[in-house]
Amino acid sequence: MQVQLSGLHIGGITATIPKHSESVDIFKDVFGEKKIKRIKKSTGVEVVHTVPKGVTASDLCFDAASRLINELDIASDSIDGILFVSFSPDYKAPATSIILQNRLNLNTESVAMDINYGCSAFVYGLYQAGLLIKAGGCKRVLLCTGDTQSKMINEKDRAMKMIVGDAGTATIIEEGQDTFNFYLKAIGAKYDKLIIPAGGYRQPCSEETKKEIRDEDGNIRTAENLYMNGMEVMKFALTEVPPAVDKVLNMAVLKKADINLFAFHQPNKLILDYLSNSMGISSEKMPVGLQQTGNTGSASIPLLLTVLKERGFDFGKAENVIACGFGIGLSLGAVNINLSNSVVLGYQEM
Numbered sequence: 001m002q003v004q005l006s007g008l009h010i011g012g013i014t015a016t017i018p019k020h021s022e023s024v025d026i027f028k029d030v031f032g033e034k035k036i037k038r039i040k041k042s043t044g045v046e047v048v049h050t051v052p053k054g055v056t057a058s059d060l061c062f063d064a065a066s067r068l069i070n071e072l073d074i075a076s077d078s079i080d081g082i083l084f085v086s087f088s089p090d091y092k093a094p095a096t097s098i099i100l101q102n103r104l105n106l107n108t109e110s111v112a113m114d115i116n117y118g119c120s121a122f123v124y125g126l127y128q129a130g131l132l133i134k135a136g137g138c139k140r141v142l143l144c145t146g147d148t149q150s151k152m153i154n155e156k157d158r159a160m161k162m163i164v165g166d167a168g169t170a171t172i173i174e175e176g177q178d179t180f181n182f183y184l185k186a187i188g189a190k191y192d193k194l195i196i197p198a199g200g201y202r203q204p205c206s207e208e209t210k211k212e213i214r215d216e217d218g219n220i221r222t223a224e225n226l227y228m229n230g231m232e233v234m235k236f237a238l239t240e241v242p243p244a245v246d247k248v249l250n251m252a253v254l255k256k257a258d259i260n261l262f263a264f265h266q267p268n269k270l271i272l273d274y275l276s277n278s279m280g281i282s283s284e285k286m287p288v289g290l291q292q293t294g295n296t297g298s299a300s301i302p303l304l305l306t307v308l309k310e311r312g313f314d315f316g317k318a319e320n321v322i323a324c325g326f327g328i329g330l331s332l333g334a335v336n337i338n339l340s341n342s343v344v345l346g347y348q349e350m
Contacts, residue, residue, distance in 0.1 A: 001185070002247060002251060003181075004182070005130040005134055005180045005182070007133070007134065008173060008176050008179070009174050009177065009178050009342075010171060010172065010178075011172035011342060012068050012342055012343035013169070013170070013172075013343075014067055014348070015348075016061070016063040016064040016347065017049040017293060017296075018052070020050055020051070023047050024039065024048070027162055031158050035158070042268065044268060044272075044288050046291050049165045049167070049292075050148075050166050056148060057089075057168050058096045058146070059350075060148075060167060061084065061100065061168035061170060062100060063348070064144070066104065067345065068170045069142075072172060078107075079107065079110060080110040080111070080137070081111045081129065082097050082106060082113075082144065083097060083115060083144065084100060084112075085121040085143065085144070086117075086118075086121065087116050087118050087298070088146065088147045088149070088151070089116075095112060096114055097114050098112045104142070111137065111138065113128070118298050118328035119267070119297060119325050119326055120326055120329065122145050122171075122325055123184070123333030123335050124184070126143065126171075126335055126337070127184065127333065129173040130173065133174070139174060140174040141172070141174070144171075145168075145299050146166075147167070149297050150165065152226035153221075153225060154219075154220055156219070158219050159228070159230065162294075163294050164226075164294050165296050167296040169299045170302075181336050182334070183244045183247045183248050183251070183332075183334045184331075185240065187240075188329070188330075190236065190329075191329065191330070192229075194227070194228045205224060209223040210224060236330050238278070240326065241324055241326055241334075242279050244332055258320050259285065259320045261321045262286040264304075264323075264324045265300050265327060266301075267327065272288050289303070289307040300325075305339070309346045310346040315339050315342065318338070318340050319339075322334060
C-alpha cells in the first residue's frame with residue numbers, strides 16, 4: 001500500500017534503555033570463544049541492555065516520553081492522542097496506552113490505542129499518528145514504541161540470547177508542513193517465521209508449552225519463548241526492503257543521492273551490510289547503531305536516531321530521511337520524513 005500524508009511534523013524523538021548491560025563476551029564459557037567471535041562479527045552486537053524483573057516496556061517509554069515532553073516544553077494536556085506500538089504490553093487487557101495516558105497526565109479526552117507490532121512498529125506508528133491528525137481529531141500525538149524482548153528469550157537460546165536488548169522510545173507527531181510518503185506491506189502467510197507460539201488463546205500456556213526443546217542448531221527454547229527463523233526473516237528483508245525504498249523514493253520524487261540518512265531497523269550487521277551493498281548506499285548514510293544496544297525490536301529505528309545524536313550526527317541537515325522497519329508479521333514499512341526541524345535527544349539509561 002502506498003499512502004501520502006501531508007501537513008505533518010515530527011516535533012521530537014528520544015529513547016530510554018535499561019542501565020543493566022551485559023557484554024557478549026560473558027557468554028564465552030557457555031558457547032565457546034570461537035562462537036562468540038563469529039556472532040560479534042556477523043551481528044555487530046557487543047553489549048545488550050536488559051530490564052530487571054518488574055520493569056516493562058511501558059516504563060521505558062514513560063521515562064522517554066516524560067523527558068521529551070519536558071524538553072519540548074509542551075503541556076501534557078495538549079497531547080490528544082497516544083499510541084503504544086509493541087508486542088510487550090503490561091497486560092493482555094487493558095491497553096497499555098491507556099495506562100501511559102494516565103501516568104503522563106494526558107487529556108482524558110485523548111485517544112489511546114495499542115498496536116501489536118515489532119520491528120516495523122515505528123513506521124506503522126507514524127502512519128497511524130498521521131491518520132489521527134489528518135482525520136481532524138488530533139493535533140498532537142505521542143507515539144511510544146518499545147519492547148522487552150529479553151523476557152521472551154530462553155537463556156539457552158544461542159541464536160537470540162546475545163543479540164536482543166530492551167528499549168523504549170517516544171516521538172511527538174503534530175500538525176506541520178511536511179509530507180510523509182508511506183509504503184506498507186504484510187505477508188501473513190509467513191507469520192510463523194518470527195513468533196511466540198504459546199501464551200495467547202490459540203495455544204494457552206500449559207505444562208506442555210513449558211517443556212524445553214533443542215533444535216538442530218543446538219538452541220534450546222520452549223513454545224513460550226520467542227522463535228525466529230533467521231534465514232526466512234533475512235530473505236524477507238533482502239527481497240522486500242530494496243523495492244520498498246524505491247517506491248518511497250518515487251512517491252517523494254527523490255533519488256538515493258538526495259537522502260541524508262537511511263534509518264533502518266537494526267536486526268544485525270550482516271543484514272544491514274548486505275542491504276547497504278546491494279542498494280549502493282554507503283555505510284555512512286545507512287549506519288549500524290546496535291553495537292551497544294542489540295536488536296531492540298520496535299524501538300530500534302528511533303533508538304538508532306538517538307544513538308546517532310550521541311555520535312554527533314547533524315540532524316539540522318536531515319531534510320530527507322528514509323525510515324524502514326521489517327520483520328515480525330512478516331511486515332514491512334518504509335517512509336520518508338524530515339528531521340531537520342525536529343528535536344532529537346540522545347538516549348538515556350534508566
